[in-house]
Amino acid sequence: MLLATIIEVRLTNSPVGPAFAAFWYQEVGFTVGDAAFRMSLQHWINDAPLRIFFLVVGLEIKRELTIGHLASWRSATLPIAAAVGGMVAPALLFLLVILSGSWSQGWGVPMATDTAFAIALLVAMGPCVPVELRIFLTATAIVDDIGINVVMASFYSGDIHVVYLLAALAILECFSLLNWSRIYVLTPYLLLGIVLWALVYAGGLHATLAGVVLALFIPTRPPANLAALMTQANTIIMAEAQHEGQTLRHNASAPALRALDAIHDRIESPADRLLRRAGARSSYLVLPLFALANAGVAISIDVLSGHEWLMAAIIVGLVVGKPVGILLAASLAVWVGIAVKPTEYSWRQLAGAGAMAGIGFTMSLFIAGQAFLGASDFSAAKIAVFAASIISALVGTILLWGAPSAAAAYTGVQDTRMQGT
Structure with a gap:
């Protein structure tokens, strides 16, 4: 800066x-x-x-x-x-x-x-x-x-336009519904955030x-159960280790990687x-x-x-x-x-x-x-x-x-x- x-x-x-x-x-x-x-x-x-x-x-x-x-x-x-x-x-x-x-x-x-x-x-x-x-x-x-x-x-x-601000309130209701439904994927929040930005701007705020x-x-x-997640991760890694010597198997399998990604998402x-x-x-x-x-x-x-x-x-x-x-x-x-x-x-x-x-x-x-x-x-x-x-x-x-x-x-x-x- x-x-x-x-x-x-x-x-x-x-x-x-x-x-x-x-x-x-x-x-x-x-x-x-x-x-x-x-x-x-x-x-x-x-x-x-x-x-x-x-x-x-x-x-x-x-x-x-x-x-x-x-x-x-x-x-x-x-x-x-x-x-x-x-x-x-x-x-x-x-x-x-x-x-x-x-x-x-x-x-x-x-x-x-x-x-x-x-x-x-x-x-x-x-x-x-x-x-x-x-x-x-x-x-x-x-x-x-x-x-x-x-x-x-x-x-x-600027000048307040009530119609656009009411539409922005409807977007807030959508946010609340996503929270109530425990949707933890960021994409819908960010897309609705873009719509909210446009409506707030048009509304005068x-x-x-x-x-x-x-x-x-x-x-x-809520705080993750780290002990349980660690046990799951160890189980996945140990299962993958059993295939270490197999031909064309130099990395973890796709299902194992997806499972480890899910554990990481649960922690953060x-x-x-x-x-x-x-x-x-x-x-x-x-x-x-x-x-x-x-x-x-x-x-x-x-x-x-x-x-x-x-x-x-x-x-x-x-x-x-x-x-x-x-x-x-x-x-x-x-x-x-x-x-x-x-x-x-x-x-x-x-x-x-x-x-x-x-x-x-x-x-x-x-x-x-x-x-x-x-x-x-x-x-x-x-x-x-x-x-x-x-x-x-x-x-x-x-x-x-x-x-x-x-x-x-x-x-x-x-x-x-x-x-x-």
Whole structure:
């Protein structure tokens, strides 16, 4: 994503910039009789391939809610509170700077956290960051994703067409029927997901919402009886071993391979299988393609002129609102007694993670594209998101680098007390 962003910005500010921009805005589509379905190439990327990204996000949300860090109320309370604070505070600060006018509709831009960049930076810092802090930020980002999707569906969609949305509800009923029938084959879900995407788009809601909804209906399975499956596999392999010396029998037979494939399918649920396959495509293809199509901005005085307050609102929202909102909400939840902060990381480290949450690249750009239809407004918003993300990354790194863990701080306090005694 970072490489794609650098390439896009460099090309946009080169002599081929106008031709490169025109390439993304050319219309692509198809015609069936009198009906035509056409969108710009950039629009196709933002609605179709990016649906894979939202499908992965939905699968991660489902995993966290079922078996992950949001599965129990006690473990989920702290990141839920932090995520809510990290969404509300940036939006309020944005509106505090932009009191009224057309720019005020961009209050959703600083609400989003780019999970990929934020977690990648925490991992890159190695032992400076406790594993528990990474878990906290991941869970917080998942809740943030849920909130951002609700915000997009509610406030950044087009004109609502009830007929298409009713048809989309019928597709949801089909999903429920497939789940009730315990259909574990992915193909019918994916085919219906394509139909759902088209209906949601035609209905006026943002079509990427269909990816999250589809993910929530992808079935999981009860835990497999590993001992029984292992016994079956051993029986199949031992039976095949008896034919080892036969002529023209150098590999397992087709029935044995099908039986072993069935055992593997029983171990891995459809949701896990799809997440494993789609996750890499989302990270290494879809998100860089999105950055390549959307990150381009002509950096000039003309873009900055007249947009100072808009840029300030976005930067303040991400750089200040995110960490302050996360820290205050988490502190309040612990003080009230509905959440417990793990002892493995300190409040300073939690504040550093909150600063990292101010990296709002992907979703901030996405919402900015929906909120600011004017080219100059969108360009200024993109520059502000870039600047805020860089500042947030630097502030988060400074807070986390060399920060003593909560356990080390506790040991130091105990040692001081012993020396005083």
